[in-house]
Amino acid sequence: MHALAPLQNLGWTLRRAPDARAALRQLQSSPRLPHAVLIDLREGFDARDLEELGPALAAQNAGWIAGVASAQLDDEPARRLIRDYCYDYVTLPCPEAVLHTVIGHAYGMAALACGAGSADVLCSGGVDGMIGESEAIRALCRGLHKAASTDAPVFIAGETGTGKELAAMAVHRQSHRSRNPFIAINCGAIPHNLVQSELFGYERGAFTGAQQRKLGRIEMANGGTLFLDEIGDLPMESQASLLRFLQQGSIERLGGHEQIPVDVRIVSATHHDLDQAIADGRFRADLFHRLCVLRLQQPPLRERGGDIDLIADHALQRYAQETSRGIKGFSPCARQAMHRHPWPGNVRELINRVRQAVVMAEGRYITAADLHIDDAADGVPMTLEEARDLATREAIERALHRNRRRLGESARELGVSRVTLYRLMQRLGMRGGEEEIDDDAVRTA
Numbered sequence: 001m002h003a004l005a006p007l008q009n010l011g012w013t014l015r016r017a018p019d020a021r022a023a024l025r026q027l028q029s030s031p032r033l034p035h036a037v038l039i040d041l042r043e044g045f046d047a048r049d050l051e052e053l054g055p056a057l058a059a060q061n062a063g064w065i066a067g068v069a070s071a072q073l074d075d076e077p078a079r080r081l082i083r084d085y086c087y088d089y090v091t092l093p094c095p096e097a098v099l100h101t102v103i104g105h106a107y108g109m110a111a112l113a114c115g116a117g118s119a120d121v122l123c124s125g126g127v128d129g130m131i132g133e134s135e136a137i138r139a140l141c142r143g144l145h146k147a148a149s150t151d152a153p154v155f156i157a158g159e160t161g162t163g164k165e166l167a168a169m170a171v172h173r174q175s176h177r178s179r180n181p182f183i184a185i186n187c188g189a190i191p192h193n194l195v196q197s198e199l200f201g202y203e204r205g206a207f208t209g210a211q212q213r214k215l216g217r218i219e220m221a222n223g224g225t226l227f228l229d230e231i232g233d234l235p236m237e238s239q240a241s242l243l244r245f246l247q248q249g250s251i252e253r254l255g256g257h258e259q260i261p262v263d264v265r266i267v268s269a270t271h272h273d274l275d276q277a278i279a280d281g282r283f284r285a286d287l288f289h290r291l292c293v294l295r296l297q298q299p300p301l302r303e304r305g306g307d308i309d310l311i312a313d314h315a316l317q318r319y320a321q322e323t324s325r326g327i328k329g330f331s332p333c334a335r336q337a338m339h340r341h342p343w344p345g346n347v348r349e350l351i352n353r354v355r356q357a358v359v360m361a362e363g364r365y366i367t368a369a370d371l372h373i374d375d376a377a378d379g380v381p382m383t384l385e386e387a388r389d390l391a392t393r394e395a396i397e398r399a400l401h402r403n404r405r406r407l408g409e410s411a412r413e414l415g416v417s418r419v420t421l422y423r424l425m426q427r428l429g430m431r432g433g434e435e436e437i438d439d440d441a442v443r444t445a
Contacts, residue, residue: 013317027062034110036103040067041078042092063106067092104173130163130170131314132307133401136299140167143296148174153246153291156269158298161348164269165229167298172225177265180224185217188233195238197254200245206255218251221264231291232272232283243287266291269298301343301350306397308338311347315354316366328364337368339390393428396421 017023201216277283403409
């Protein structure tokens with residue numbers, strides 16, 4: 001079995017298995033969770049190998065991808081294995097982006113076999129880094145899935161660090177353009193005098209130093225998706241050129257005279273208030289209406305409740321592998337501090353604090369001090385009732401996550417009745433699970 005470590009940077013949790021039996025044990029240990037499995041066949045196999053692979057390849061919760069050498073495609077047993085058991089195959093080595101896309105598709109098919117909906121595939125499995133079970137992130141994922149089914153421009157609003165680029169990647173990955181390029185450009189990170197050439201490219205001799213033709217980001221994304229991050233920082237001159245492209249569907253390179261048709265889906269994002277920018281004359285209203293056909297709101301981390309624990313645990317598992325410190329988890333004071341902290345930097349801030357704490361922590365459990373969160377500075381000291389409510393909310397969130405938000409199973413795990421669990425969730429302002437309870441039944445219970 002084989003997996004590529006760089007995929008961790010794209011949000012995947014990687015596990016290695018030396019042979020088919022080990023892989024099958026891992027799949028059977030979590031039968032309700034979907035997996036994408038890359039099997040490296042470059043060392044060859046025979047009939048005995050096929051018999052050993054059979055039970056693992058038949059696992060319903062796994063989407064299999066075969067990694068082969070190009071010469072193996074002429075081998076009948078290899079072709080039969082790929083045809084009968086695998087969702088797809090790749091010729092190894094291959095670009096990371098291609099492998100990321102193929103694995104994402106295989107994971108999605110495995111999730112359907114497990115009974116998970118498309119919105120859950122985007123969020124709960126860690127695909128594209130979209131991790132969470134809160135109602136806020138579930139609503140976002142439903143919106144992402146709907147947006148992916150069309151070619152309409154998408155505008156993603158949200159604070160800095162909430163993961164707007166990950167959301168854009170999720171839209172691209174779930175769309176029919178997924179096998180074509182995803183090109184991102186940060187409009188606020190490019191000097192104003194270079195934005196035009198970055199977006200539209202230039203011809204040789206267009207200006208001093210233009211030694212050869214260069215394709216712009218729009219043309220590079222032809223057939224795929226162009227993500228314009230921090231669109232609110234785009235200069236007015238470039239706004240006019242971008243609007244012309246959206247209206248005509250073609251570009252003209254700097255120094256050129258040819259109209260070049262480009263088929264690209266536009267996803268844009270910013271942390272700025274564009275309505276205010278329009279009122280101040282800093283952003284064109286006609287361009288905004290072209291870009292904001294479908295609007296999605298990326299929720300801030302402070303509104304995502306138990307997702308804080310899920311993201312922190314994911315980051316800990318990921319970065320703990322980089323050291324031999326043997327970090328076991330978070331202390332109660334760390335979890336309490338994480339839930340009270342306002343997270344102005346959102347998910348990016350949380351991940352960076354966890355990564356630093358993994359390296360610098362003195363003990364086996366990460367504390368609030370290791371995270372450099374001054375709990376007292378975040379507000380008044382917590383009362384006993386507040387501490388009790390925080391612990392109750394955390395226990396309920398974790399039970400709901402483990403039981404796919406089914407109230408009955410979650411209540412049994414927590415040792416209370418469904419009605420009691422529902423009442424607790426109402427008091428704590430939590431949304432219900434998949435099984436809603438009739439309010440009349442609660443009142444009469």
